[in-house]
Amino acid sequence: MSDDTLFAFPRNASGSERITASHWGLVHPQVADGRLTGLIPYAGDYAPSPNLAKLAALSYSANRIRKPAVREGWLKCRGGNGESRGSDRFVEVDWDTAMTLAAEAMTGVYDNFGPSAVFAKSYGWMSPGKVNSAVTLVNRLCRLMGGFTECVNSYSTAAISTILPYVVGMPDPKVKSWDSVLANAKCVVFWGADPLITCDIDWTTTLHEAAHHIRRLKESGIRTIAINPLKTKTGEFLGSDWIAPRQGTDTALMLALIHELITTGRADTGFLTKYTAGWETLKAYVEGRTDGTAKTAEWAEKITGVQARVIRELAQYLAQNRTMLMMGWGMQRALYGEEASWAGFALAAVLGQMNLAGGGIGTNYHYCSGGASVGFGPRLRGITGRVAPARAVKDTGTPLPVIPIARFADAFLNPGETIDFNGRKVTYPDIRLVLWSGGNPFAHQPQTLHLERAWQKPETVIVTDFVWTATARHADIVFPAATVFERNDITDIGVYNNAGLCTMQQAVHPVGEARSDYRIFSELSERLGVGDAFTLGRSETDWIRTIYEEARTSPLGRATGLPDFETFWKTGLIRYAPDKKATETDGLAAFFANPDAFPLATPSGRIELASPQIAAMHYNDCPGYPAFLGTADEALKADPAALTLMAVKSEARLHSQLGGVITDGDGREACEIHPADALTRGIANGDAVLVYNDRGRLLARARITENVASGSVCIRHGAWFDPADTSEGRTDRTGCANVLTPDTGTSRLAQGNIASGAAVFVKKAQGRQSAPSAFGQPAFSRP
Structure with a gap:
C-alpha cells in the first residue's frame, strides 16, 4: 500500500476510527464537514482529562496564527528596533517571503558573529511526536549550521536534578512501583505533590495510570498525609491529613523531624552506616554543634508555623510505620530549592526504610504516572538532534557556551558577565538572534517585566507556534505551525512506564496556511543550504515509517513481535504487556541489594548526606550538607x-x-x-x-x-x-x-x-x- 493511501484522511464522517495522541492522553478526533468538533477519549484511559474540550477548540481559537507574519518595525529596519516588540503591528506575508527573511537573518548572524550569537530553544511541550518534535528540529537545524548557545536544566526540575547526582548519583531516580507501595506501606506522605493535577499530562502521552493507583490507595485504607501550604486536589480526594508549613520552609520541617528521630533514638543507625556517607556531618548540623542552633521542633515551629507537638508526633509516626515519602517538585522551585530536595533524601535515610518494599522516598510519582508498571517493548528513537555541522563555522576562539535556562534573560542583558554554576564559571555570550519553537518563555521565566526588557536586546527573534502567545507577539518573524490534529506523527506512550506505541493520525487540514513543524524546518534548512543533511532525503511520512521500523527490527522489537508498519498504522495503537523482569521499578534496588557490588555514582558510592564536592565549591547559598538558609524576600x-x-x-x-x-x-x-x-x-x-x-x-x-x-x-x-x-x-x-x-x-x-x-x-x-x-x-x- 502506498503512503499516499495509507496516510489519507478517513472516509467516514466522524473520523472516530482514527486515533492520535496528545499530552492529555489518547483520543479519537470527531470530524464534521472537515472541521474538528470534539475528542473521544481512548477506552483504555483510566481517567480521561477534563481538558479535552478545550484541546479540541484550540485549532479554532481566536488567537490561532493563520499566516506567516513579520513585525512591522523589524521589516522596515531588517533587524533591531526591539523596543517595540510586543506593541508593534505585524504584516502578514507569504511563506516564501517569511522563509527568505528568516534565512537571511540567520545566515548573517552565523557568518558575522558565529554560532554563540544564536540562542535556539524549544521548551518541548508543544506536542508529542517524534517527527515534529520542536526540540529536535531546532537543535538539528542549528547544529547543522554550526551550533548555538545551549541551555541546561529545566524550569521543572533545575534544583533537584542538579543536587541529586551529588546525593544518589542520578538526577531522576526511578521510584518503587505503586504495587509495592500499596502492598507494603502503612503511610503515604504527599510532600509538595498533587498528582491528580500534575499527572493529567505526560511528556509523551498518557493512559492516566496515576489516577488508577490513587483510587486504589483510597480503597486500601492506608493513611495519607499531605504536607503543603495549599490543600491539594489529591489530598481532598483521599481525605488526607493536612499539614501546612509556610511556603519555602520545608527544609526546616525536615531537619526538625530528623532532630526528633535522633533525640528519641529512632534514627536508623544501621541503615546510615551501611548505605550513607556524611551522616556525622549532617548530625552535627542538626544537633546545633555546627552553628549553635539545634534544629528542634520548637525551632521549626517558629519558622514553619507547624506546631512542635505535630512535628514530634509526625516523626514518631513515620518511624513506627512503613512510609513512602512522595515528594513533588514545587518545593525545589524556590530560593535554596536544592536544600529541600537533599533534606528529603536525608529524612528518608534517617528513617531507614529506603531499602524496604514500599518504603522510602520517590520524586516522580506526581509526574507522567511514575511508579506504574513498565511495559515490555522497544522505545522509539526518533530523529536525532545531535549532528555535526554541515557548513563552515566561524571560529570565535571560544567553546560554545552552555547556560542554565533560568538565567537566559540575565544573559541577554549582560553579555560578557560571568556567573557561578555547579562548580564552574559560565560567561554569558552576546546574543544577536533568537530561534524559539513550540514554547512560551513569557509564561516560564521569572520576573516577566525583566524578561520583557531583556527580549528587546537581540536583533532578530523568530518564533514557531500555532497561537499568538506573548512570545509570538514579541517576535519579529512568526511561522504558523499545525496542531497535533493537523499532521501525522508517531509517539511512545508514557515517559516512565513505556506502555506502548501510538500513531498520531491527521484528522483535519491545517487551519489557514499553517504547516507541520517538520515541513517548516525542512524548508528553512533548504534556504540555509543544509537541507540535504537535515532531511536525509526523507519526507515526514518517510521518517514515521523509518522510526517505527527501527523499533520493530530491534532485538526488543523482534522479541515483542511488533507487526509490520501498515498493520500498525491501520490499528493505530500497540499496548505492551507488563515486563515480567521489571516488576520492581526502583532505580536504587541493585544498590540496596549489594552496595559494594553496585555502588552509586557518587564519590563514596553511597547516599551522600554531606558532600565534600559541594563543600569545596564554597557556595554560601548551598553548603556541603542540607541546611535551612531562609526564604525569599x-x-x-x-x-x-x-x-x-x-x-x-x-x-x-x-x-x-x-x-x-x-x-x-x-x-x-x-x-x-x-x-x-x-x-x-x-x-x-x-x-x-x-x-x-x-x-x-x-x-x-x-x-x-x-x-x-x-x-x-x-x-x-x-x-x-x-x-x-x-x-x-x-x-x-x-x-x-x-x-x-x-x-x-x-x-x-x-x-x-x-x-x-x-x-x-x-x-x-x-x-x-x-x-x-x-x-x-x-x-x-x-x-
Missing part, C-alpha cells in the same frame, strides 16, 4: 501586610498551553486567598484585586477559600502575559504570576528558577478594569 515579609505567593500548576492547562482557550469569564486568573486575609483587606469573592511587589503588579479575581493557608495566596502558573501601562504602573491584566517572582537563581549550584515564595501585597482594585486583550489577534498592518 524576608525583608519584605517583615511587613505585616505582606503575603507569600504560591504559583502552582493549574488543572486547566499545561503551563500556558490552553490558556488562550477561554471558557469562563474574561480569562483573568484567580488569586486564591484565605477568608481571614480577605476580610482584613475588604476583599469579597470575585472582586478584582491588584497583587504587587517591587518587581511588578497584576490584576486577578479573588477566590476566597480555606484551601490556602492564612498568610499565603495562590495564583496558578501559566496565565498569558498581557501588560498595560496604568496609573499604578505597568500591570499584567491576566494574572501572570511570574510578574511577581524574582529572576535570581535558586543558588549558585543549580541556578534554577524561583516560582514560589515571593512576598506580595494584595488590595482591592479600584475603578473599572480593562479586560485582558491577550486572547485574540495582534494588530496588523497592510503590507
Whole structure:
C-alpha cells in the first residue's frame, strides 16, 4: 500500500476510527464537514482529562496564527528596533517571503558573529511526536549550521536534578512501583505533590495510570498525609491529613523531624552506616554543634508555623510505620530549592526504610504516572538532534557556551558577565538572534517585566507556534505551525512506564496556511543550504515509517513481535504487556541489594548526606550538607501586610498551553486567598484585586477559600502575559504570576528558577478594569 493511501484522511464522517495522541492522553478526533468538533477519549484511559474540550477548540481559537507574519518595525529596519516588540503591528506575508527573511537573518548572524550569537530553544511541550518534535528540529537545524548557545536544566526540575547526582548519583531516580507501595506501606506522605493535577499530562502521552493507583490507595485504607501550604486536589480526594508549613520552609520541617528521630533514638543507625556517607556531618548540623542552633521542633515551629507537638508526633509516626515519602517538585522551585530536595533524601535515610518494599522516598510519582508498571517493548528513537555541522563555522576562539535556562534573560542583558554554576564559571555570550519553537518563555521565566526588557536586546527573534502567545507577539518573524490534529506523527506512550506505541493520525487540514513543524524546518534548512543533511532525503511520512521500523527490527522489537508498519498504522495503537523482569521499578534496588557490588555514582558510592564536592565549591547559598538558609524576600515579609505567593500548576492547562482557550469569564486568573486575609483587606469573592511587589503588579479575581493557608495566596502558573501601562504602573491584566517572582537563581549550584515564595501585597482594585486583550489577534498592518 502506498503512503499516499495509507496516510489519507478517513472516509467516514466522524473520523472516530482514527486515533492520535496528545499530552492529555489518547483520543479519537470527531470530524464534521472537515472541521474538528470534539475528542473521544481512548477506552483504555483510566481517567480521561477534563481538558479535552478545550484541546479540541484550540485549532479554532481566536488567537490561532493563520499566516506567516513579520513585525512591522523589524521589516522596515531588517533587524533591531526591539523596543517595540510586543506593541508593534505585524504584516502578514507569504511563506516564501517569511522563509527568505528568516534565512537571511540567520545566515548573517552565523557568518558575522558565529554560532554563540544564536540562542535556539524549544521548551518541548508543544506536542508529542517524534517527527515534529520542536526540540529536535531546532537543535538539528542549528547544529547543522554550526551550533548555538545551549541551555541546561529545566524550569521543572533545575534544583533537584542538579543536587541529586551529588546525593544518589542520578538526577531522576526511578521510584518503587505503586504495587509495592500499596502492598507494603502503612503511610503515604504527599510532600509538595498533587498528582491528580500534575499527572493529567505526560511528556509523551498518557493512559492516566496515576489516577488508577490513587483510587486504589483510597480503597486500601492506608493513611495519607499531605504536607503543603495549599490543600491539594489529591489530598481532598483521599481525605488526607493536612499539614501546612509556610511556603519555602520545608527544609526546616525536615531537619526538625530528623532532630526528633535522633533525640528519641529512632534514627536508623544501621541503615546510615551501611548505605550513607556524611551522616556525622549532617548530625552535627542538626544537633546545633555546627552553628549553635539545634534544629528542634520548637525551632521549626517558629519558622514553619507547624506546631512542635505535630512535628514530634509526625516523626514518631513515620518511624513506627512503613512510609513512602512522595515528594513533588514545587518545593525545589524556590530560593535554596536544592536544600529541600537533599533534606528529603536525608529524612528518608534517617528513617531507614529506603531499602524496604514500599518504603522510602520517590520524586516522580506526581509526574507522567511514575511508579506504574513498565511495559515490555522497544522505545522509539526518533530523529536525532545531535549532528555535526554541515557548513563552515566561524571560529570565535571560544567553546560554545552552555547556560542554565533560568538565567537566559540575565544573559541577554549582560553579555560578557560571568556567573557561578555547579562548580564552574559560565560567561554569558552576546546574543544577536533568537530561534524559539513550540514554547512560551513569557509564561516560564521569572520576573516577566525583566524578561520583557531583556527580549528587546537581540536583533532578530523568530518564533514557531500555532497561537499568538506573548512570545509570538514579541517576535519579529512568526511561522504558523499545525496542531497535533493537523499532521501525522508517531509517539511512545508514557515517559516512565513505556506502555506502548501510538500513531498520531491527521484528522483535519491545517487551519489557514499553517504547516507541520517538520515541513517548516525542512524548508528553512533548504534556504540555509543544509537541507540535504537535515532531511536525509526523507519526507515526514518517510521518517514515521523509518522510526517505527527501527523499533520493530530491534532485538526488543523482534522479541515483542511488533507487526509490520501498515498493520500498525491501520490499528493505530500497540499496548505492551507488563515486563515480567521489571516488576520492581526502583532505580536504587541493585544498590540496596549489594552496595559494594553496585555502588552509586557518587564519590563514596553511597547516599551522600554531606558532600565534600559541594563543600569545596564554597557556595554560601548551598553548603556541603542540607541546611535551612531562609526564604525569599524576608525583608519584605517583615511587613505585616505582606503575603507569600504560591504559583502552582493549574488543572486547566499545561503551563500556558490552553490558556488562550477561554471558557469562563474574561480569562483573568484567580488569586486564591484565605477568608481571614480577605476580610482584613475588604476583599469579597470575585472582586478584582491588584497583587504587587517591587518587581511588578497584576490584576486577578479573588477566590476566597480555606484551601490556602492564612498568610499565603495562590495564583496558578501559566496565565498569558498581557501588560498595560496604568496609573499604578505597568500591570499584567491576566494574572501572570511570574510578574511577581524574582529572576535570581535558586543558588549558585543549580541556578534554577524561583516560582514560589515571593512576598506580595494584595488590595482591592479600584475603578473599572480593562479586560485582558491577550486572547485574540495582534494588530496588523497592510503590507
